[in-house]
Amino acid sequence: MYGLILDSMADCIKKMYGDKIWHSIVGSNDISNTFTTHKVYDEQLIPMIANSTEELTGVPVNLIMEEAGKHFIVYIDNIRNDRIIKVLGRTFRDFLNGLDCMHEFYRFSFADIHPPSFHISKEDVNGLELHYRSRRTFTGFMYYVKGLIRAIAEKFYSVDVAIHITQHGFTGDVMLAVYRLDYPNDLHIVFQNLVTEKRQFRLNRKLIFPSKLFFEQFPFHVVFDERLQILTTGHGLNIICHGLNGKRLNETFFMTRPLGYDLTWDNVLIHRNNVFELTSVKSTARINKNASQRFDRSLTHFIKLRGQMLYVEEWDFVIFLATFVMDDLDKMYEMGVYVNDLTFHDLSRDMVLHGLQQTTEYKLALDLEQGKNSRLEEIIQTLENEQQVTDNLLYSMIPKEIASSLRKGNTSVSLCEKYEDVTVLFSDVVNFAHICHHIEPHEIMKTLNKMVKVFDILCKTFNTYKVETVADGFMCISGAPTYDENHTKVMADMAIEMLTGIKTVLVPKSRESIKIRIGLHCGGVVAGLVGHKIPRYCLFGDTVNIASKLEAAGKAERIQISQCCKDKLVTYGNYVIQEKDDVGIKGSRSIKTYWLNGKALILQ
Missing domain, CATH: 3.30.70.1230 (Nucleotide cyclase, GGDEF domain)
Known part of the structure; x- marks a missing residue:
């Protein structure tokens, strides 16, 4: 749990219930009064804070978490961290379809983030269903997401949306919830008509695109059928992982995104609008060139592919349009992957060459910021300790109740x-x-x-x-x-x-x-x-x-x-x-x- 979430919740409680309630929560749970946005904290802090707020105010935890979700949008707007939300979708519907992309953006700033997963189903002119999955087991987060979505709809899309939780529960260690979002969704018909027009246009013009040329543009693609049998793979993937053709996709890879789902044909079709992330079950060969120009191999690295699942209706196949995910040039060399194996059109080469440099610069800046924040936390803690000493001295002279009244100006x-x-x-x-x-x-x-x-x-x-x-x-x-x-x-x-x-x-x-x-x-x-x-x-x-x-x-x-x-x-x-x-x-x-x-x- 990053301090960004905790700090926004603390700010919400102070604004809604006052500083006195927040200080009571801090004192009763022995937690920090302030949080550093990029620091990782215990996952149990949010439930602890929410339950303590309920005890002190009488407001149910669900309402507290919903208000905290709404306030998060106000909070990130105040700290100028809402840019990705503003550009994520032209319409509210587009935003919901790209909700997973928002967490992918935040991964650059919060490397250890454990993002939830979202997808849409049962869409009609009156709204849609939004499915939410997370590894966080505190049910209050269901209501946090509810408040978050409502605030985004009102602030960025001027949409008045009614949100109801129709289902919730657990699948293993994954919490799931289904929301019914009721709002005018006329763009759904527009989108369906556009898809139909494009399909009819291709049929009328008899547009033919050679599959070989198409596959060359995606060197790390995977084509598989309804039984999840791999039919063909890109030449870039063949270099680092031989012999995939004929094997089952779910036996050679496991799915890390979308979260909490099995890698099945039905799930692939349902989540076509989501970003998919597959990781190889077995590690690949590490290649090191020694003095005799021979290669020794030891299994150490895993292949990670990220991209979109494209269903080809004419073939009844799915093409996984994937890119190779690698953030370390040394590992890339050891796996036998080179820059010329990557494509031009999706900027993969630029992301590898320029991204690593920017990541290093960003990490340095982040380390400096965290150093300043740590020093600030130490100063604040010292100040709180001195304040406690002063209070104890004051309470030894006059009663605590009288001292509190004097502080209020009496x-x-x-x-x-x-x-x-x-x-x-x-x-x-x-x-x-x-x-x-x-x-x-x-x-x-x-x-x-x-x-x-x-x-x-x-x-x-x-x-x-x-x-x-x-x-x-x-x-x-x-x-x-x-x-x-x-x-x-x-x-x-x-x-x-x-x-x-x-x-x-x-x-x-x-x-x-x-x-x-x-x-x-x-x-x-x-x-x-x-x-x-x-x-x-x-x-x-x-x-x-x-x-x-x-x-x-x-x-x-x-x-x-x-x-x-x-x-x-x-x-x-x-x-x-x-x-x-x-x-x-x-x-x-x-x-x-x-x-x-x-x-x-x-x-x-």
């Missing part, structure tokens, strides 16, 4: 929000000033770092948000900015784990565990960003003050909770709660408080 004032029910936790280190008096400054920083690291891990585990860390003080919240109906339970569980986790943090000289005290309270708060240069996410309200007071009035290795916290935790039934004295708030007011002593084991 002001910090507009992001101020009231939360009716959350749980706030405060903690600090007991006798922190005494500990600092007996250890070095760098040891203080080291100890605090270990403590905060433990708390950060717990915040991530319980999906709570750390509001701030000031010296030995720690504050976090559950229920905001992301709502959680079990916020009190989550905060209580985290507080219990904090008492366990802090035991791993030791005072440097005494080697005793750090002791902390914790306060919990639930209620309403107002949250928002404060500051412009270095904005901080802050909480305000009575709930914050009470939680801070409960922590300050607490004891080492104890969790002090308020009445409202206790009422919520009781509903869960597995918390050990101990009643204690009231705690005074602001001198004149006091509230009922409790010790949270952990969780009880519940036996089933």
Whole structure:
């Protein structure tokens, strides 16, 4: 799968569903954000992208692929790569008959392309049937082709065509589909009349063309009958492959185009408008001239012929008007084929002599382009990595939801929000000033770092948000900015784990565990960003003050909770709660408080 298809599909998704959906697809599938047009990628990327788009948007895969097919025409028009489509046929009917030729053109730019195969049947004045075959097994490509053909009909031929898939399935590893194309096809009658007139003209004038003269013009032709028995071959083919006369065509050659069909008489007649490509079953003799002017032979090369199947009604034979396909002069010499074996009239000689030079120049230019694209991909990847580092730093300062709103242009004032029910936790280190008096400054920083690291891990585990860390003080919240109906339970569980986790943090000289005290309270708060240069996410309200007071009035290795916290935790039934004295708030007011002593084991 070339990056051209992937890049056009990415462009389609961005335009139809937005950059946010595309970035979600990239993140969920761990794929590249950009694609190089001439680079080969995994075949499974298209199904992966289509299925992810369906999950995120709810749009069926078939419609997504059809829209992607339509958009491909817009995409190649934007990059000026639509020239072959513009000149492929004078009419829409001619275009469909020459659809295989389009992929032959793209082979010069995309050497490893695996093109599908098309042919027409059941043509009438109301439309025709188009048969599609491909080795790609993702059924979404059937709808991709449907959108592609409709877009070409509208853009280049101003034809309004209705397309229906009448049959689809698999033959071995080849996917096939039959499309019914309904559109005004009056040119079908014109073409049939023209064929009849030409035939009648030949009969009336008794035009006779000697077969010998005709065959000399095609040195690599093959004539065969209904049983596929080879009757005669061109002199050029005889030089490199002797003794073909009398053999069956399907025993000496296998058909690589049209794709997915057996080499039979009926298939040859049905696909006369298609390009045929035959490859010899057995390799031919390699000829190397040694010092004694003798030839040694080793079977290494295969003959490849490409051309048109011409049915001669008067003989009831088919002539394969083929040209010898070779892209390497060394192989050509080794097979014993020379330039003078090729014909003048079909420019075979020019294609060999000039084509190789142009191919070399094109390959060099393509290598340079791919080198630039690879460097660009590296730069983009580095930029994305740096962007990720920046995002992680930003999300450590303010919540991800708030950061996303700021990027959309919202002001910090507009992001101020009231939360009716959350749980706030405060903690600090007991006798922190005494500990600092007996250890070095760098040891203080080291100890605090270990403590905060433990708390950060717990915040991530319980999906709570750390509001701030000031010296030995720690504050976090559950229920905001992301709502959680079990916020009190989550905060209580985290507080219990904090008492366990802090035991791993030791005072440097005494080697005793750090002791902390914790306060919990639930209620309403107002949250928002404060500051412009270095904005901080802050909480305000009575709930914050009470939680801070409960922590300050607490004891080492104890969790002090308020009445409202206790009422919520009781509903869960597995918390050990101990009643204690009231705690005074602001001198004149006091509230009922409790010790949270952990969780009880519940036996089933």
